[in-house]
Amino acid sequence: MKKTIGPLFILTSFMALANETPTISVTGTGTISAKPDTFSIVATVETINTNSQTAINDNTQIINKAISQLKKTGLKENNIKTENYSLNYRSDYNSKDGEMKYYVRNQILITSNDLEKAGTVLTALNNGGVNNIGEINFFIADRKELEDKAYKLAYENAKSKASLIAGIDDFKISPKNIDLNYSMPRPMSFMLNNSYKSDDTPIPVTVPNNIDVTASMNVIFYMEK
Template sequence: MKKTIGAISIFLSTMCLAKDAPTISVVGNGTISAKPDTLSIIATVETINLNSEKAISENTAIINNAIKLLKKEGLKDKNIKTENYSLNYRSDYNNKDNDMKYYVRNQIVITSEDLENTSKILTALNSGGVNNIGEVNFYVADRKELEDKAYVLAYEDAKSKAQLIAGIDKFTITPKDINLSFSAPRPVGYMLSANSKMGDAPIPVTVPNNVDVTASMNVTFYMEK
């Protein structure tokens, strides 16, 4: 799923052009590839019990055990945090009697620059009793330079398309409006659910060689003879 990071509108005016000058609008795209240097994982622990204290204590035990195993694999406190804790009392729709139960959810959020340790991190979470290990996201932490280069490529692409079309009738082009957007493709990841428990067996993970940073823009050009 692509996520739009930001949108900026830049308006360029050319006073010497007539207001009724014809225009042409084109879309340009630019992509830069780079080796990922950071991974992130969001792992969810959910416990269910008729007794709220038991549901809470079970959840806490799994969280603490998982964190203990993660630290054995070299992760530090700065690499691990818990968030989105919730306690709900609702019907158990998986039970034909719809019994009311307590649901406790907590998440372990992991970030690390040690991509080679990804398999061990996943194995530690799995061995620790985590119910659901979501996507492992591999990305470039500091993407500013990559985004700038992608924007340049996107503009050059748009300009090249406009020049090609305008040149058919011997027009030259001057930029009028530029609308920018930056997009990142769906991260390459690994999914592990509670139904795919593997015990202490290592979980194989392939770290991508490159991830893409993509920018696109819609550019409107004046056309003049």
């Protein structure tokens, strides 16, 4: 009994492997280009002081002034949002003695579908005392239809690659498993500096003519005769 169990198991395993349908794994990508219809800007206000209340008051003053300037551009309440407020007590690494100070940080998120207003918004932030602009993101607000088209192109691309390789030995392919991925457009970095004067002249911003909506997928195909 013991002498036949080992060989029988090996033979059964070998037959199972021999009967297993071979597969091929490929990655496909698809890209659709379209005009952006919305932009967003993230502005950060950070104030520092040895007194917590002073740091908080200074931050609030800048935020309120900036929002007032933004509303003068025609932005509404729903275009402006404050977020990610924090208060920390830590060493000031820029000082020689590492003095402990309070750091108050708050962000303003501006969103608008008036793309030509991006430069005016930057000017308003500058006039409001904000000089830390993390990024400007131009995007398409409702991009589901574009994503669907990009996924379709990605699958066609993956299938074309698999068919080309499988066809060398006259295999036919059918999908086994699909893993989807979506690539968000990268935002434009933007930093205000001291060269900008506090006036009403819009800060130059280049609005992209098109942005890419890119989807990718890894597809495993069965290969059968």
